Amino acid sequence: MNEQTGYLVLSTGDVLEGKWLGDILPTEGEVVFNTAMTGYQEVMTDPSYAGQIVTMTYPLIGNYGVNEVDSESIMPSLSGLIISYPCVTPEHYQSTKSIREMITEYKIPTLYGIDTRELTRIIRDNGEVYGRISTNKNDHPTKNAVDQDIVPSVSVSKIRKYTITENELDVRPHIVLMDFGYKQSIVQSLLDLGCDVTVVPYDTNPNQILELRPHGILLSNGPGDPNDLSYLIDNIKVICENYKVLGICFGHQLIALAHGAKITRLSYGHRGSNHPVKNLLTGKVSITSQNHGYIVDPDTIEEKNWIITFRNVNDGSIEGLCHRSKQIITVQFHPEAHPGPIDTQNIFSDFVNEIVNKGMKLHA
Numbered sequence: 342m343n344e345q346t347g348y349l350v351l352s353t354g355d356v357l358e359g360k361w362l363g364d365i366l367p368t369e370g371e372v373v374f375n376t377a378m379t380g381y382q383e384v385m386t387d388p389s390y391a392g393q394i395v396t397m398t399y400p401l402i403g404n405y406g407v408n409e410v411d412s413e414s415i416m417p418s419l420s421g422l423i424i425s426y427p428c429v430t431p432e433h434y435q436s437t438k439s440i441r442e443m444i445t446e447y448k449i450p451t452l453y454g455i456d457t458r459e460l461t462r463i464i465r466d467n468g469e470v471y472g473r474i475s476t477n478k479n480d481h482p483t484k485n486a487v488d489q490d491i492v493p494s495v496s497v498s499k500i501r502k503y504t505i506t507e508n509e510l511d512v513r514p515h516i517v518l519m520d521f522g523y524k525q526s527i528v529q530s531l532l533d534l535g536c537d538v539t540v541v542p543y544d545t546n547p548n549q550i551l552e553l554r555p556h557g558i559l560l561s562n563g564p565g566d567p568n569d570l571s572y573l574i575d576n577i578k579v580i581c582e583n584y585k586v587l588g589i590c591f592g593h594q595l596i597a598l599a600h601g602a603k604i605t606r607l608s609y610g611h612r613g614s615n616h617p618v619k620n621l622l623t624g625k626v627s628i629t630s631q632n633h634g635y636i637v638d639p640d641t642i643e644e645k646n647w648i649i650t651f652r653n654v655n656d657g658s659i660e661g662l663c664h665r666s667k668q669i670i671t672v673q674f675h676p677e678a679h680p681g682p683i684d685t686q687n688i689f690s691d692f693v694n695e696i697v698n699k700g701m702k703l704h705a
């Protein structure tokens with residue numbers, strides 16, 4: 342393995358020494374931790390991590406390799422990766438390459454040999470932490486904010502259509518997915534339910550959406566601070582007036598923002614595969630996959646218009662909303678999973694059933 346020394350220099354003043362796993366590629370970004378024990382490939386290809394240096398708290402990363410089926414996007418968008426102990430001789434029947442081959446192919450700046458649990462403690466104690474991966478330990482991070490154009494950098498620039506050839510349903514719901522940095526698993530969850538999916542750029546306006554004649558709109562996950570997209574609020578309001586809408590994570594935050602709520606930061610994010618959320622309508626607790634640093638400020642929700650449907654069991658933060666009169670449901674967690682449990686996949690089937698059963702006239 343490459344034995345060249347590299348440093349993770351943090352905005353807190355801490356400097357952690359490691360080794361470069363691939364090429365020497367200095368970088369910087371917000372440093373965030375993910376507590377999932379598996380799912381590094383999905384994490385590395387989730388566009389919501391754009392601009393961030395991700396550390397996996399689980400110490401052994403790479404042991405089942407990288408495969409052809411689990412990537413959430415065409416290429417990784419994260420700024421960097423910090424791992425404790427990499428396994429570069431993977432064993433798994435689906436594995437086609439090692440994590441080192443993947444990070445070399447996609448030029449992901451990566452350090453290994455860092456105590457990722459120590460790093461996680463630093464983030465937990467300090468909240469928002471920025472870092473620079475460098476060969477020079479005096480090379481401090483200069484940025485203190487994630488690039489404001491981060492969503493445009495991951496969103497599609499042209500419409501992308503997904504359809505399944507075999508559909509035994511006599512109806513074909515057509516969902517427009519507004520792409521703020523969508524995960525492939527969201528598309529797959531809709532295809533599995535017999536939907537046609539059209540992915541559109543994040544700033545597509547309601548008139549362009551109308552031309553596509555969708556039956557429902559899904560606002561996707563995405564990187565960065567939703568407040569940076571406040572200029573889309575009018576678009577989102579019109580969409581929410583006219584369609585059945587589902588918002589996931591960034592999409593949930595944008596819909597809340599468009600309806601007058603404030604979006605604030607968690608001191609450190611929820612990123613992992615075992616975050617319990619309680620459905621306040623049924624009392625049922627589900628274990629969810631999560632990846633977010635921002636939340637909807639509970640004091641700014643207009644309760645006359647919104648029902649809080651889910652709360653996080655650990656810290657009580659809002660995990661889901663439902664509009665009292667419009668057909669809008671939103672979740673802060675990731676029902677599409679990947680990585681993580683699929684306990685809340687019913688969010689997709691409830692949305693599609695709502696469209697099929699009570700929705701507008703569907704074409705056959």
Ligand SMILES: NC(=O)CC[C@H](N)C(=O)O
Nearest residue numbers: 562563590591633634635
């Ligand atoms: N997964 C997401 O959609 C993340 C949303 C937003 N970037 C946050 O960190 O809160």
